[in-house]
Amino acid sequence: MLLRLKIRNFLSFFEETVFDMFPNPKRASFPNHIYGEMTVPLLKQAAIYGANGSGKSNFIKAISFVKSVVTNEDFLKELDLDEYIFQLTTVKQAKINFDVEFFIKEKYFVYNLQIDKKNIQESLYQSGLGKTPDKLLFKRNGAEITSAYLGNESSAKQLLTMNPRSSLLPLNQKFPVLTSEDVKLAFEWFEKELEIVTINSTVPALIDLMSKQTALLNLTNEIFENIGMGIKTVKIADTPFDQWVTCHKNAKGLQQMMENDPLKPNTGISRIENNRNIFSVSLKKEVKTVHELLFEQMGQSGFKKEMKITTQSDGTVRLLTLIPAIYEAINKQKVVFIDEIDNSIHPNLMFSLLQFYGAKQSKGQLIFTTHTTRLINQQELLRPDEIWLTEKENGNSKMYSINNFKIHNTINLENGYLDGRYGAVPQLGDFES
Numbered sequence: 001m002l003l004r005l006k007i008r009n010f011l012s013f014f015e016e017t018v019f020d021m022f023p024n025p026k027r028a029s030f031p032n033h034i035y036g037e038m039t040v041p042l043l044k045q046a047a048i049y050g051a052n053g054s055g056k057s058n059f060i061k062a063i064s065f066v067k068s069v070v071t072n073e074d075f076l077k078e079l080d081l082d083e084y085i086f087q088l089t090t091v092k093q094a095k096i097n098f099d100v101e102f103f104i105k106e107k108y109f110v111y112n113l114q115i116d117k118k119n120i121q122e123s124l125y126q127s128g129l130g131k132t133p134d135k136l137l138f139k140r141n142g143a144e145i146t147s148a149y150l151g152n153e154s155s156a157k158q159l160l161t162m163n164p165r166s167s168l169l170p171l172n173q174k175f176p177v178l179t180s181e182d183v184k185l186a187f188e189w190f191e192k193e194l195e196i197v198t199i200n201s202t203v204p205a206l207i208d209l210m211s212k213q214t215a216l217l218n219l220t221n222e223i224f225e226n227i228g229m230g231i232k233t234v235k236i237a238d239t240p241f242d243q244w245v246t247c248h249k250n251a252k253g254l255q256q257m258m259e260n261d262p263l264k265p266n267t268g269i270s271r272i273e274n275n276r277n278i279f280s281v282s283l284k285k286e287v288k289t290v291h292e293l294l295f296e297q298m299g300q301s302g303f304k305k306e307m308k309i310t311t312q313s314d315g316t317v318r319l320l321t322l323i324p325a326i327y328e329a330i331n332k333q334k335v336v337f338i339d340e341i342d343n344s345i346h347p348n349l350m351f352s353l354l355q356f357y358g359a360k361q362s363k364g365q366l367i368f369t370t371h372t373t374r375l376i377n378q379q380e381l382l383r384p385d386e387i388w389l390t391e392k393e394n395g396n397s398k399m400y401s402i403n404n405f406k407i408h409n410t411i412n413l414e415n416g417y418l419d420g421r422y423g424a425v426p427q428l429g430d431f432e433s
Contacts, residue, residue: 055397
């Protein structure tokens with residue numbers, strides 16, 4: 001679970017920007033949107049609004065950047081840092097700076113990362129939440145490490161000297177130089193509990209996931225049934241490969257490829273075209289089997305037909321891409337970031353999807369950027385402390401919550417936002433005819 005994220009000198013965020021998931025205790029609406037049983041109450045979702053170019057996508061890129069650094073030892077090696085440092089100033093700051101506060105398995109952590117072209121500084125603390133002193137797990141400056149859990153100092157220094165552009169966290173997974181299990185737990189949060197869905201994201205294993213996880217397929221059907229898209233059910237069709245090939249004229253190349261490189265147990269292949277998961281092939285009870293998504297759709301006079309994914313709209317395909325992430329936010333303590341969640345999806349459909357998620361008993365967090373103003377509805381969908389705004393001034397992006405304004409619970413927030421009452425809307429000039 002995410003508590004707070006601080007960003008400084010990254011892309012359009014020059015001055016320090018702070019985003020958090022703390023609820024306002026004075027707000028009484030949607031109490032089910034708060035995880036109140038935790039030591040630190042946290043919100044289950046946040047929506048981020050702003051004009052085009054205001055920094056919404058850069059915010060998503062910021063958390064994605066940190067995740068990549070922490071989980072991939074090679075991420076920074078070929079990266080040109082100048083492309084990520086704020087450019088629109090004569091007062092150059094060399095360091096990109098992030099602070100991430102998070103919760104995993106009953107423990108709270110604070111991770112700081114500072115990067116410039118020559119050096120990496122990072123630290124990890126187990127947070128005492130202001131009640132007890134924070135416990136230092138490690139502090140690193142270049143090849144120098146300070147930690148009470150350091151096993152072999154010379155080995156650790158050599159490791160960082162050989163990998164100066166890597167975070168210590170992924171290196172410690174391969175070569176454990178820190179004996180604390182809490183360090184591994186913090187790495188686990190970044191690797192497994194933090195998920196980012198971009199506008200171009202696909203889920204290559206989507207068909208296999210739905211085939212193997214009945215609960216995921218059930219959620220898919222529950223969502224389609226509740227939000228009304230003319231789709232009665234979604235199912236996975238399994239066909240023996242040899243039988244499937246006879247019905248598909250363009251399958252000879254695939255057949256030849258599989259003859260040259262036979263499938264092994266627990267492996268498979270999948271085909272994606274136009275962001276659509278066309279099919280996957282795996283060994284099922286030692287038989288090569290093709291798996292396909294089929295959509296039972298309603299037609300005229302009660303007519304029903306099972307349609308393939310190639311016939312489905314971009315909105316349906318985008319929704320399918322989002323469902324595994326939403327499933328994770330509902331059923332696990334995952335933090336899911338989604339950029340432009342409403343891309344290709346009708347505003348009414350988006351409203352119904354978020355209403356469905358908000359009403360669900362969940363365990364994780366959903367944080368998304370959007371332009372769909374209909375979602376700014378404090379009576380039916382979002383608390384004011386769940387709505388964040390991005391605004392850019394002189395090239396610098398800043399973020400703030402709509403909760404910062406004095407807002408009565410009867411006010412129409414959507415109208416106020418569109419009228420510019422809270423900022424974060426495009427400033428348009430007059431167009432001459």
